[in-house]
Amino acid sequence: MASIRAYHRPTTLDAALELLAREEVRSVPLAGGTVLNGLPTEIPEEVVDLQALHLSDISRDGAALDVGSMTTLRDFVDHEWTPPALRDLALRQAPNTIRNAATIGGTVATADPESGLLAGFLAYSATVRITRASGSEDVALHDFFDDHNPLDGGLITSIRIPIGGQAVFEATARTPADTPIVLVVGHLSDAGSLRLAATGVASGPVIIDPGLIDDLEPPPDFRGSAAYRRHLAGVLAARVSGRLQQGGAP
């Protein structure tokens, strides 16, 4: 019978990494649990709950935020340093019952292909800090998504978000709170460089080039054909760019 057979709650990072490193059991890190317990792609044999590892602080270091991986979406939304666009994307990510449990690290690790928040992180050029027994490394979020096994026995311990510049997003959805069919978020750095990211146009959130939208090959579903999604990406990217050029006006 496929079900979780053991639950661990290590109190040190080393202990957590040791539990996850065991080759004889299929164990996975457990953050908020809203995906692992609700919409699992595969049921693990054992889970390693990260709640006792003190990974839920948000700190600021110059122009970047370090968001502990166990920070809940709720705490991220409520934090005074969170950029408004990312706050709104986190609000839109999930209703409060989920936001109060789901974490930033879990959101990155489970990589919901329609996550507007992850697109926001991409636009902000966020990096993922992965800690392994051998030490830590920072990986650009888009590289993290491109890698088939980005964790490789490690744990996401924080997300680093450079918070300079400004960002806005535009989305098309069936209803105001629904998961967007296509969402485009744009970030304009203080130096004036524009970075766009989108959901609904590829198999996951991606950085897009406004000049190459016609080359996108979005996977279609019942809410939007590939051609329609390309059309939306073009319209929404133009709106986002326009708003940023006018100083982020709504």
Added chain:
Amino acid sequence: MNITIVINGDERQLVCAPHETLMSVLRREGFYSVRFGSDTGETGAAAVLMDGRLVSSDVLLAAQADGHQIETVEGMAPPMSLHPIQEAFIATGAIQSGYSTPATILAAKELLGSHPDPSEAQIRDALSGILDRETGYLRPVLAVQRAAAALRGESLSDVEIAIVAPLTFEMDGIADPEQIPAVSPKVVPNPEVPDTKVVGHPEIKVDALKLAKGNPAFVDDIDMRHMLYAKVLYSPHAHARIVSIDDSKARALSGVKAVLHHQNVARVRYASGGQSYPNPLPYDQVSFDNKVRYVGDRVAAVAAETVEIAQEALRLIDVTYEVLPAVFDENEAIAEGAPVIHDEEGMEGAHDAGRNVVHQIHADVGDVESGFAEADEIFEQVFQVHQVQQAPIEPHISIAYWDSDERLVIRTSTQVPFHVRRMVAPLLDLPIKRIRIIKPRIGGGFGVKQEMLIEDIVGHLTIATGRPVRYELTREEEFVSSRTRHPQTITFRTGVNASGYLVAQDMKVVANTGAYGTHGLTVQLVSGLRGLSSYKSPNKRYHCEVVYTNLPVPGAYRGYGAPQALFALEAHMEDIAKALSIESLEFRRMNWTTEGDPLDVAPELGEGESDSGFVPVVTSCGIEECVAQGERSIGWQRRLDPEWQQPADRPHIRRGLGFAMCMHGSAIPGLDMASASIKINDDGSFNLLIGAADLGTGADTILGQIAAEVLGVPLDDILVYAADTDMTPFDTGAYASSTTYISGMAVKRAADAVRSQIVERAALLLDEGTGGIELRDRQAWSTDGRSVGLAEIALSSLHQAQQHQIMGTASYVSPESPPPYAAQFAEVEVDIETGQVTVKALVMAVDCGVAINPVTASGQVEGGMVQALGYGHCEEMAYDDEGRMVNPRFGPYWIYRADEMPRIDTYLVQTMEKSGPFGAKAIAEIPKDGVAPAIRNAIADATGARINAIPFTPERVWQALQTSS
């Protein structure tokens, strides 16, 4: 493993398995307020406070809560008392079925702990994780506002009704639109309606206490020793023959107690729709068949010691299928060469099973062809309506067990307890007298529980094992394997004369009834009845083919064929008005059916009255006033303002307003039967026993109000009990907008019978004639002002002299079905570059006769409109090429959430319907009828795009904009 959780302040050491969710452990520990709605965290019915924050306990492991503080509603107030938040939910009418009320109350508690004076947006965000299919969120938001004021120490006034002055005749009420409060209920009075003491007042729901406190009240809220858990193996194929089933491995699994399938269960044909005897043909189902006809069809059932073992057993059943070609579209299913879905032996009662045609329905009034010959202009349009699911937050659940007399008891979430008892008996080979059906509180139904859906499964398994068996559908099973709304292709053809009056109307429907014909005939009868009743035309024709396909099975869904018909009709009428250059409200007014007009298709398309030839006439109609109130509320004149239509600062936005006229029925005439029994207790209180099935609508409350009014007592002297086939008299059940009108009349008659016995006893005690005695304020009053209390009367009659039990029983069937009317308006914004439609406002003014309880009536309209909004705007069952539903959960299916609602406004326009109890007509279903066409007409108003298919999802609208511009 051992865990320690502080639950409502008590530290508890618990043993749980590592995989167990917090929801399951809390329920096992007796915290029944934590309820199952899904196992994905998406409904919020299982939300609890963990360390003060609202979280979905169905997606938390119990182990994750180890060392934490958990709060549930059980901890909020001791017995006999209420927390101010609970009081506010009760006072504002925020509770309908109450299934998710505990979670909603906890959401309020968390919010108000940190925000004593929250904004509406903050309240709506706090409720965003708790899906509500019933209230439209309006009253829960009011409840949180009221609770906030209470907790701030402010004094609270009673919840009042706004009496709004009529616009089409003179009467007192608030006339200035600026002074009309934003919240409902808003009641438009009528001089014909007499004053009453209990009826017509916003009485507190009789079941509010248990629901606000999360007390055990639903099917699953009992513990049975040695209970087994059932799971059902559902077909992975849309159409296949079962070549073989090998259950040996499943039976060998430890903990498995029974495995049932077509090889070991008797083949008894039946139709599953919960309807009066004899159930309409065809009887095209058996408990387990050797063929499957849709993805999600039953193959086998297992009972085991745990859900997990049962699930594992399903995996171990080896089934060999011979996969057959499948067909999903209703028009393709009747084409030459389509696969035959019911080719089994003994298939009887279908119109032409070889062509997949279950029913052919035809009705004529006048001569439609000669009508068209006279017409100056003829308009023809084709409309498509799709498949959606009722999605009650409590899915189907049944528990069966043998009682001490070895009678089979089935405690089940049903709208039709009496039909279920009669229908399940032959399947289980038990006489009806050996079956008892108990309907406790129900967590929403909307028609999907007007079905004998899973009661046979738990019955078979209890008979096979001798043990109690529980079966609850998962959310995915509820979507795929229960019931849905019929898709249809509808063609309207209308002939109009030069003055703009209809002279001929022809409606053709091809309806998709999926794999089985349950409700297929009657839903489509209603489509024709409703499609051809709103407007007068001397010549009408209805022709319909109801068709089998390999889709999941449509059945009863609130509205029952009317939402489909009225989407097409109201879109069609709007377009004709446009083509004729007649203002759209005026065109409806010229043609609508009003007081004194015959309902001429009713004899042709009714279920009960077809043989009598009796043509009913409309006896009360408030449509004119409904339109006037709705027109004012929506700001109809803005249609003429180009600056409003195209806001200068948002160049890609177009705004529009739309209208739909609605007309429904009140019960099935000549067929729906209800009965009631009332008896007095020693203290002058009364037991009211009814078979009617309150699904959360407030039926028990309004039936109690009717009894209280007649008996001259406050509502809390009436103890309402429903429904239990052993204890309560017969009622056909909760469907066809029948409870207020039919069950209400039965209660009124039973109360009249009790009243006359009370009067007789009072005459004896007061030593005077019965002639002038009146009942009021718990007393019987003589003409000269003396009185005797009902308690004294009860004690006298039960104990002292000429003893007898004062009690009365009555039944009611109505020869007619007086139509409620409504004006539905919608305001939309359309993004013309993306096709995204945002619904900004929905206004409905309803003539439901006299509203017995304006708060519960208003709640029916608010919640019904929001369900209808989902139907028109976003909900759809989507399939892959093999007929597998691709979105069987709330995220991708999407029902509206608290934090994205349009403005909702409701007016109750009173009329005096003399045939109904205290003037009442029905209100339950009419709110489902007009939203989709009103949105459609608003999109047309905004953009010119006339879209003849629902839902109005962005790509569909964008495509329409490409071709219309």
